[in-house]
Amino acid sequence: MQSGRSCGITLGLGVLLAGSLPRLGAAAEPPFLPRAVNSSTIPANGDLNPYGVAFVPAGFSAGGALAAGDVLVTNFNDAMNVQGTGTTIIRLDPSGALAPPGEAVTFFTSTLPGLSTAIGVLRAGFVLVGNVSTTDGTFATIGAGALQVLDRQGKVLQTWRDATFLDGPWDLTLADHGSTAEVYVANVLNGTVTRLDLTLSSIGVTLAHKTTIASGYSHVPNAAAVVLGPTGLAFDARTDTLYVASTADNAIYAVESASHRATAANKGSRVFADAHLRGPLALRFAPNGHLLTANGDAVNADPLHPSEIVEFTRAGHFVREYDVDSSQGGAFGIDTVLDAPDGWDANSGRYDFAVVDDVTNTLSVVYLRERD
16 A cells, blocks of 8 residues: 655554653552554655564574564555565664654665565564565566565575465465474465475574465455455464455455465355455454454545454454554554464463554554563
C-alpha cells in the first residue's frame, strides 16, 4: 500500500509518550498507562512504507548489531515513494532513544529492492527477509523476488531464489527449535504457501527441503497495493496448524499438519471471513491464544473503519478491533512476543506488541504488562 510522506507521529493505541518509562520499583504503585514507544521508520536514505515487523527473540546469539528485544522493520518504498523499491531494514531498541524522521537506525541495506512483510529472526543469530521488487511501482514490472539470509551483523550469507517455491515471498513465519526450524512463506505471485525446512548452526543455515503445503489463494494485481495474494501467516505448534491471511479472498484459512505435510492442501479450511475483514495482511497470535490481523483496506474498504487491527478466535469469532490510523491503508505489519519458544503460554501474562503505520511511517511498540 503506497505510503504517505507525513512525518507526524501517531500511536494507534491512543498513547503518545516521549519514550519508554523507567521500571518501577517493587514497592511502587502499579502503573495505569502501558509502557509504549513510538518512533519513525524513515532512515537516512528516506525509505518509506514500513511493511514487515519482527522482534529479535530472547536467546538471540550475542555479539552482533542486534540484541534480544530489538524490533526490525522493512521498508517497501524508496524516498520517492515508489512501491517495490525500498531497500532498508531499520532497527529500534525500544528501551533507547526514539528516532525522528530520517534518523531511524539502518540495520541492513539490500541490493534487492522491495523488502516485503517477509521478515523473521532466528535465535541462532540469523535474519530472514524477502523482497518483491518493481522498477516503476506497478505490477507491470514486478519481479519474483528472493529470500535472503543475514547474519547478526547484517551481512548477506545466502540468497534463495526459486520460481516455484519462492514466487513473490510476501510474508513469513517461523517455528524455531534452536538447531532446526521451519519457515512458512506466503507467495503472492502464485498464490501458494511454502514450508522451508532448515538446519541451523552457529555459522550458517542449511536449506534441507522445500515443500508447497497450500495453494489456490487468489492473487491479482492491484493499483493501490501493487499485488494482492496470500500474506500473513501464524503457526500453532500445539495443533500443527498454519493460519493464512488471504488478502484478495478476504478470509483466514487453516492448514492442518503444516510441519510435516508433503503435499499441498489447497487453501485449507476457511475459519474467519466476516464483515470486519478488509483485506487482511499480517497475521499473528496474541498471548491469549486469539489471532490478530492487519486490515489493509484494499478489499471491502470502509472509511469509517480504516487501518484496523482485528482480533478474533481460532474458531472464527470476532472479538475486537482498533484503528492504527484515521486514514485508510495504514495497517500492515504486526508482531507479538510469546513467552514460550514454540507457542502461547497462557500462564505467563507477559507480552509485547508492535505495529507499523504506513501513513505516518512510524512504529509503535507497546508493553502491556511490566516484566519481572
